[in-house]
Structures are given as C-alpha cells and as structure tokens.
Amino acid sequence: MNQHHSLTPAAELHANVAVPFHQAHAMPKSLYTSEAFLAAEQKHIFAQDWLCAGRAETLANPGDYLTMQIAGEPVIVLRDRDGDIRAMSNVCRHRMSTLLQGRGHTRAIICPYHAWTYNLDGSLRGAAAMNQNEGFCKEQLSLPQIRCQVWQGWIMVSLNPDAEDPETKLAGVRDLIPNLDMSTYTETYQESFNWATNWKVLAENFMESYHLPMCHAGTIGGASKLDEMICPEGTEAFNYHWILKNDSVPLALAHPANTSLQGDDRRKTWLLAIYPSLLITLTPGYFWYLSLTPDGPGRVNVLFGMGMSADWLADPEAAAHLAKVKALLDDVNIEDKGCTEKVYRGLLSGMASPGPLSHLERPNYEFAQYLASRIPA
Template sequence: MLHDPVAELAAMAALPLERAGAMPVSIYTSPEFLALEQSRIFARSWLCAGRADALKAPGDYLTLDISGEPVIVLRDAKGALRAMSNVCRHRMSVLLEGRGHVAAITCPYHAWTYALDGSLRGAPAMELNESFCKQDVALPGIRCVDWQGWIMVTLDPDLPEPAELHADVDKLVGYLDMGSYTETFREEHRWNTNWKILAENFMESYHLPMCHRGTIGGASRLSEMVCPEGFSTFNYHHILKDDSVPLALAHPSNTALTGEERRRTWLLSIYPSLLITLTPGYFWYLSLMPDGTDHVKILYGGGLSPDYMADPEAPKHFAALKGLLDHVNDEDRGCTERVWRGMQSRFAVPGALSHLERPNYEFARWISRMIAVE
C-alpha cells in the first residue's frame, strides 16, 4: 500500500486531543518526508547552536550544518556574535571543522584567508587575474542572535526575532532568568533514532516513572504533572520535584523564590528542536538535527544557576549534576532507540495518546502546519 505521509499526518492533526493518536509511522521513516522537514522546517526556523558563553573570546568558533548548509558561528574582533557561510569563495571548500579558536579563517585548500567579519584578507597568487578584486569577496552573513543566553541561527532572512516569536517563554520562566545560568559542559552525540522520537520523548514526562526508574523517576508523580495548552512556537509542561534531586531545588541562600517556585522544574520544547529543562538550580538542554531518518545529531549541554555557581561547593555540585544527567541520557537513549527499532515492524501502528502527551499532540499539529506551507 502506498502512503502519503503529509496526508496521514494532516488527518491525525485534525482530530481533537481526546481522540488523537501518535504520529503515523511514515512520518518518521519516509525519506521524502524528511526532505520536506529540511526545506520547510529546519531551513525556515531559528535553530540553537548552544549557549552564548561557549564562545567567550574573539576568534572562538563553532560549526554546524543547517539543512545541508555549512555554517560558522564565532565571536568577531569586537566580541560580537556572528554567523556566516562556512564555504570558501574560491573553490568552495569547507573552511572550519568542529570547535576551536582562530585569529583568522584560512581555507585548508588554497589558503585564502578571511577576517573574523568574513571579509577576504588574503588570496595568494591572484594578482594576474584581472577580474579578481579582493574587496568584492566576503563570506555571506547568516542571521544569528543571542536570545536568553542561547545562540540562535536561521537561514530565513524574514523570520521574526526569537524574542518576538517566543515572548511567552519569558512570561513563563522569566523569573528564573535563564540567560544568567552558566554552561558547565557541552557535548555532541549521535543516536540511532529519528529526531522526532527524541523530541517527543523530551516533551512528555509520562515515561519518567518507568524509563527513568533508576534515576529521576521516583522524584516525579504522574498525578502532579501538569500539561497545559502550549503556544504557537513552543509547548511546555512542569513538574514539582521533591528533595531526592537537591540540585533541582532553589539554593538554600536564595530568598527571591518562594513556595512552589522553589521546586518547580520547567520542560520547554522550542520548535523545532531546542529542548530545555530549567530548574531553580540547574539547566540542561538538547538541540537536535536530523541525520537521515534513522539517526539524530544531538548537542547536549547544561550547567548551574548563579546561586550554585557562587557556592564554594560548585565543583561538587557540577560533578553530581553531570553524573545524574549522563545516566538520564543513557536511559533516554535506550528508550528512544527501542522505539525506532519497533517502528520497523510490520505490526507497528500508532496508539492513542494520554492526556500527559498533550505536548506531543501539539508538536504533531505544528509539524503538519509547517509542512503544508510550500
């Protein structure tokens, strides 16, 4: 039987939450649908390249690919955050790889050299070409902003700023000032699952008691989980944590937070693929990029709130946090890779959603809307 993933998804998204099911299998397994996601979602959205404090000094850089487009993000000579094409203007070699520090960007192929603002500074043995003018050559700029401490990049020249698109994020969690949190680790991983499976896994805490029974599952109760209606550009839910994970609670010295604010954990899913857990004591995040239907590239990072960073026991807090999060991530990897394997079955059929999976329902509806716009 031939399937039309776009039509199948639209049919599911048209149902009310009370009758909704999980997304059709073809939404995850179809290469044609992934191509639509790349062109209509990832090429048209603000994507997260990590935390702004990962690039501290002029010349610090990182690289990423957006829908097949190689991109450099760096601190320029004036300390401003800047993004530009990572493709040489001579013979089109990729310029930089990974992360690092440079005084200038030098092409590894023919040594054309660019300043940190993207202008061409040097081009060996070009003096005999009468059509060549160094001043006319520069790496194309790409939109890049610091939003709440996050490096946000887009290929879309007309997309509204993140501060406008996600204004309701600040209304929800502005009292925690996530821009003031400090990143203490940043890693890159690749898992054998579809990017949406991992995104959906983050969006619901229905799986916590079982999937995370060895770590954080016991600190959360299904009866206390709240999954409100989300917004047009993100969904969220929140959990009240007990003291079994002390770092999730406000620091004892913090007198600004009161009542349930001191133990509320927020889970924010900024579409399409920035997933943030924010607590009074720490944050951690995943930023996802599809790598085929069967793999996802993961930027995984986290850190501490100002109160815990100022604590003399900060290194101890960091070590405890990192150990916990790594274990949680290992559990999530097992769960999400099993879902991908299960989707290969001839008997794989999406089931009905729990009320605790409302964010997944809203995510599916958002994907359906985005894919429909040519």
C-alpha cells in the same frame, strides 16, 4: 486507521491532527521513516526556523568559534573582533572547500585548500597568486552572512532572512517564567553525540514526562509523580510542562540564599520544547538541554549541554553538586538513548501502529500540529 495507508506522509500528518486532542493518536510511522518527509522537514522547518547552536558564554573571546550544519548548509558561528556573535557560510568563495571544523579558537579563517584567508567578520583578507586574474575583487568575495541572535543566552541561527526575531517569537517563555532568567545561567559542560533514532522520537521523548517512572526507574523516575504533572496548552512557538521535584537532587531546588522564588516555584522543573528542536530542562539550580538536527530518518545529531544558575555556581560546594548532576544526567541520557532507539526499531515493524495519546502527551500532539503548520499536505 487503514484508510490512511494510501496517503503521502504529509497528508497522513494533516489527518493525524485533524482530530481533537482527546481522540488523538501518536503520529503515523511514515513521518519518522520516510526520506521524502525528511526532505520536506529540511526544506520547510530546518531551513526556515531558528536552531540553537548552544550557549553564548561558550564563545567567550573574539575568535572563539563553532561549526554546525543546518539543512545541509555548513555554518560557522563565532565571536568577532567587536565582541558580537555572528554566523556565516563555512564554504570558501574560491573552490568551495569547507573552512573550519568542530570548535576552537582562531585569529582568522584560513581555507585548508588554497589558504584564502578571511577576517572574523567574513571579509576576504588575502588570497595568494590571484594578481593575474582581472576579475578578482577581494571586496566581492566575503563569506555570506547568516542570521544569528542571542536569546536569553542561547545562540539562535536561521537561514531564513524573514524569520521572526526569537525575542518576539519567544516572548511567551519570558512571560511564563519571569523569575528564572536563562541568560544568568552558565554552561559548565557540553558534548555532541549521534543516536540511532529519528529526531522527532527524541524530541517527543523530551516533551512528555509520562515515560519517567519506567524509562528512568534507575535515576529520576522516583523524583516525580504522574498525578503531579501538569501539561498546559502551549503556543505556536513552543510547548511546555512542569514537574514538582522532591529534594533528592538539591541542585533542582532554589538555592537557600534565593529569596525571589516562593512556594512551589522553589521546586519546579520546567521542560521547554522550543520548536523545532531546542529542548530545555530548567530548574532553579541548573539547566540541561538538547539541540537536535536530523542525520537521515534513522539517526539524530544531538548537542547536549548543562550548566548552573549564578547562586548555585557561587556556592562553595558547586563542584561537588555539579559532578553529582553530571553523573545523574549521563545515566539519564543512557536510559533515553535505550528507550528512543527501541521506539525507532519498533516503528520499522509491519505490525506496529500508533496508539492513543495520554493526557500527559498533550505536548506531543501540539508538536504534530506545529509540524503540520509548516509542512504542506
């Protein structure tokens, strides 16, 4: 392995995926710790691909909004007066203050600095004391629009005007799981947090279930067996695997009233990693997800949410089932935080080196291939 030490992180990445999967090792340490490599990721991945801003149903009414940062760019996502979800720059066209913060509801976008006021479509409605500036033209000062599409209930945003539509790019997800339509699920809980690990460590942690028996021994580890896990080949846009669950969490199984799911599909939990950073666990009864953005090499911003399928949500016991799953997932997150932060601390060690991958880590290798397809050597 030592011959790679003189290579740049990008060259190390390409060398890492140049070997076949059955000989593959975990990704080199520099890919997680290097500021230069993170800058390349921001430029070639986060500024180019589709990122998830959460679920469409959380912006239920015109004027409901959320804010996010994509590759350093402040973005507003809102439901406009026509009922459409759109995204735009979150920077005033006057002296460039950011406009909205967090989430909320507003009738107009008002700059906190000089009160320039924009409509929900981004057009400038009014600006006080500008009548003596001969170059001032309201029509030329709209907020720049950003691509935004709702795919299976997920709000997808991209700074790249040429990115392929999610509906086309991710058609394979619908083909893979035709009997679970994610647009029919409803988010019931959502929060944001920041962990002390690299975004890829957390993404890779989601992509493999090899860690479940140990890392999640206190929660879900016993509900799945390594010898029952299947890791098929993924696609250029996403990887996936599935786990067959026992009945220790009823909500993970098809609702008794559900007649469309048969056999193992009634107890199958799908784990979808939509590149670069939307990670969805989908069961017949509930979903949960992580949407990741880097915060420097050693920290990650996480949008976490969960929700239920329509038949379970309509169940009289829905609230009790939901509270149980919420408590479970809170514990699972604590376990994942511990494991992924330990990995990042280990990556900083001089004596550490990446080891060989298990057959249950095929998605991790495919993730490295995706990164290499985006980042030039």
